[in-house]
Amino acid sequence: MNPTPAPSAPTHRQPAAASAAAFDLQRALLIRIVLFGLAATGIGLAALGWLARQAALSDLEPTGAIVQQLLSQDQPRLADPFNREQIAVDLAVLAPLARRLAFCVEVEDLWGRVIARDCMAPAPALAGTALPASGLAALAGDAGVARFGLLRPPGVTVGEIRVAPHWAAELSGWLGAVGVLALAWLALAALAVVLIAPVRRALRPADRILAAIGQLEAGDTTVRLPAFELREFRRIGEDFNSLARQLGETRAAERRLATGLLDAREAERRHLARELHDDMGQHLTSLRAEAAFLRHVADGDKAALLPSLDIIETSLAQLHESVQGIVQRLRPPGLDAFGLGNCLAQLVRDARRRPDGTPVETELAVRGDLAALPGEFAVHVYRIVQEGLTNALRHACANRVTVAVACDGGRIEVEVVDDGLADGSAMDTRGGHGLSGMAERVAALGGSVALAPLHAGGMRLAAGWPLPEARP
Known part of the structure; x- marks a missing residue:
């Protein structure tokens, strides 16, 4: 992480x-x-x-x-x-x-x-x-x-x-x-x-x-001071309350703006994913079909075209796979169709190997009704879990990763715990823009992100933010 x-x-x-x-x-x-x-x-x-x-x-x-x-x-x-x-x-x-x-x-x-x-x-x-x-x-x-x-x-x-x-x-x-x-x-x-x-x-x-x-x-920003008996303190209290009120209004406006930007970005990602999947995916499928037809025709008199057709088919397959990967990163295709819980389960099941092929034991624990989350909140939870798993597998050399998602008490809590490296050198190697982007996302939702080593070894990533009805 x-x-x-x-x-x-x-x-x-x-x-x-x-x-x-x-x-x-x-x-x-x-x-x-x-x-x-x-x-x-x-x-x-x-x-x-x-x-x-x-x-x-x-x-x-x-x-x-x-x-x-x-x-x-x-x-x-x-x-x-x-x-x-x-x-x-x-x-x-x-x-x-x-x-x-x-x-x-x-x-x-x-x-x-x-x-x-x-x-x-x-x-x-x-x-x-x-x-x-x-x-x-x-x-x-x-x-x-x-x-x-x-x-x-x-x-x-x-x-x-x-x-x-x-x-x-x-x-x-x-x-x-x-x-x-x-x-x-x-x-x-x-x-x-x-x-x-x-x-x-x-x-x-x-x-x-x-x-x-x-x-x-x-x-x-909801804290307020009472009217004190001493005149000087009373003036301080009044100024403090005014400052806290203005700060609360400013932070609420910033949070609404940041949330709006996040929603707009996710909407744009959804649109791009749909365009790539529906438009480019169809074209690539059509091109692969045409390449297969040409291979059938070239099996007779045009055998000299077969090597070129192999290259075209391989390139089209790789391009199709890349487009599917981009679509997956832009918008999980099954999130709208199958719900957050099923998508998280699939995401955790797919993350059972490190990039070097070493098997990793993964576990998912869910508490609360994830199906009741608004669509944009489901995307945020999915992205945070996805980033946490990616960093644990790519940088931590972990053998076990546990993901916990809780949706109760007016808050959403996401936790990713691994048993990988947690010393100073590992902390230095776990750099990049992943956690920065995650922190910006959670901060826009009115929450916070924390990354800390565990006493028994490994790292713990914890993110939490209030649900819409619980936001100040």
């Missing part, structure tokens, strides 16, 4: 979501929301950290002044005012201040010895903030330390007070803002759901539009 691919329905395109370059609006919207949330979180945390740092540094001088005042006022209670070598500091007096402010304090005597050191805050610092806090302190440098003198009445300096921000507490407060941001993330997630849900609902018709386009590509 010929490998020439038959016209078939276009393959439905893949959904846009399956393409790497496709644009998914829902996914794009979700990605943008997430990116916006991440950017807002980063900017928010950076802004909170910067504000916390600036607040800590700006509060450093007032806090240090209060610490100096409290510690200096407590000096008469702890040590002799005139003894500058014995210095005592009780940081407990700073507890009321620590309930409102976070700070670190360190006290040195005049000889540079640290006599008191502590960090105080309204709430304990979070675990794991010590190391980042030391980094913040290093970044702040001298600007992060306020220095004051430790005084004894009447204003004698006995030491130095160094006050610095409680960076661990500040960092804990900054991290506490993450909880607020988490709530913001929840709100953002709720916003995403609120936005994506209507987008998904609005885009749902897109799947239906893609499915309708696939049906239209497959040749179903």
Whole structure:
């Protein structure tokens, strides 16, 4: 059978979501929301950290002044005012201040010895903030330390007070803002759901539009889209329906034209076959009769004419046989007289030998009432079976060919299966115009032809088209 691919329905395109370059609006919207949330979180945390740092540094001088005042006022209670070598500091007096402010304090005597050191805050610092806090302190440098003198009445300096921000507490407060941001993330997630849900609902018709386009590509011009809720999709649906309607009308007109051409061609073939059979056949028969008479006359005195008469008789016989073959190809002579079923049976019986003389096993299976087919449809079925058998015997080297014809369900199905060659080289050798002409014939009838190799070996030719009452 010929490998020439038959016209078939276009393959439905893949959904846009399956393409790497496709644009998914829902996914794009979700990605943008997430990116916006991440950017807002980063900017928010950076802004909170910067504000916390600036607040800590700006509060450093007032806090240090209060610490100096409290510690200096407590000096008469702890040590002799005139003894500058014995210095005592009780940081407990700073507890009321620590309930409102976070700070670190360190006290040195005049000889540079640290006599008191502590960090105080309204709430304990979070675990794991010590190391980042030391980094913040290093970044702040001298600007992060306020220095004051430790005084004894009447204003004698006995030491130095160094006050610095409680960076661990500040960092804990900054991290506490993450909880607020988490709530913001929840709100953002709720916003995403609120936005994506209507987008998904609005885009749902897109799947239906893609499915309708696939049906239209497959040749179903009766597909129609409903009136969608979204205005843009409604306009698309209206334009699609108009396009499908026009395409259906155009295809119907083309099919009527092609069918008319097929019918006209078959009518012309029928006329030519009749003319050849009735006119040329009679002349050839008459000439053969005259040649036979001349042979009878030449048997006596004209024996020298006998070789020429032999040649004339042989040529006339071959010409008569050729004319009968042409008539057979133009129009099966028994199709009108004996019906399609009998002609197919005779055609399958005659195809029991390959051109090299090798016998071939053939089988015909018929389902449905072939006698009810219109005359032109009977010719189409006969031609397709004839072409399928010719290609199977001539190109496939088949030992068995099965022909099946079904006429039911408003369709005609023709199948020719052989057990011959089905590899790539065989596909190349099964070329020619046979399957092309068959595909054009079936396409004009609104059907399709397929040629495919079988798993068990061989080839399968399948053709099908709707009956006249079932055509769109």
